[in-house]
Amino acid sequence: MPEPISIHDHFMKEALKQAKIALVKGEVPVGAVVVYKNRIVGRGFNQMEMLRDPTAHAEMIAMTQASETIAEGEQNHRGSLEGASLYVTLEPCPMCAGALVLTKCKNLIFGALDSKMGASQSLYHITQDDRLNHRLSVTGGVMATESRILLQEFFRGLRKEKR
Numbered sequence: 506m507p508e509p510i511s512i513h514d515h516f517m518k519e520a521l522k523q524a525k526i527a528l529v530k531g532e533v534p535v536g537a538v539v540v541y542k543n544r545i546v547g548r549g550f551n552q553m554e555m556l557r558d559p560t561a562h563a564e565m566i567a568m569t570q571a572s573e574t575i576a577e578g579e580q581n582h583r584g585s586l587e588g589a590s591l592y593v594t595l596e597p598c599p600m601c602a603g604a605l606v607l608t609k610c611k612n613l614i615f616g617a618l619d620s621k622m623g624a625s626q627s628l629y630h631i632t633q634d635d636r637l638n639h640r641l642s643v644t645g646g647v648m649a650t651e652s653r654i655l656l657q658e659f660f661r662g663l664r665k666e667k668r
Contacts, residue, residue: 513614516540516592517648520616523550523563524594524655530555534655537563537593539571539586539610546589547571564593564601568608586610594652596623596645602631606639614644616652 516538523536527550539547549566553559568591572584590612591605597615602624605613613625613632624631625643632641 520592527551535563537567541589546574598622599624
């Protein structure tokens with residue numbers, strides 16, 4: 506009998522689908538989904554090249570979409586992500602980690618570590634810094650191999666093209 510899929514694996518698979526869209530579009534393959542009350546309320550993939558916007562990270566796009574979705578029909582909602590979880594295939598950078606703190610997101614679940622820009626475990630711990638007004642529960646390494654393979658495939662292709 507196959508092992509039951511964990512809730513983290515289920516939602517990380519959805520983030521990986523977003524990362525694959527980025528890969529097909531020639532973007533660094535990072536994908537993210539925001540989950541609120543056990544349903545996906547925001548999806549995003551890296552779109553920095555497409556939008557010519559260095560801030561168009563998967564997490565930022567998913568958080569913006571989720572804030573709009575959660576606020577729909579709630580007149581005084583300020584766009585916070587209280588009670589929500591962000592699933593992302595790569596450890597967030599400082600910008601995205603800071604945005605997670607500002608939105609008061611409850612949980613961060615990520616795949617691969619980012620030794621160059623990681624701001625939740627690798628280089629910095631922004632999402633759990635006691636000096637800030639909000640901290641998140643952080644779980645890293647969920648489907649890390651699958652996330653890492655997509656990134657390696659992308660960068661191997663870049664080296665072949667010498668971009």
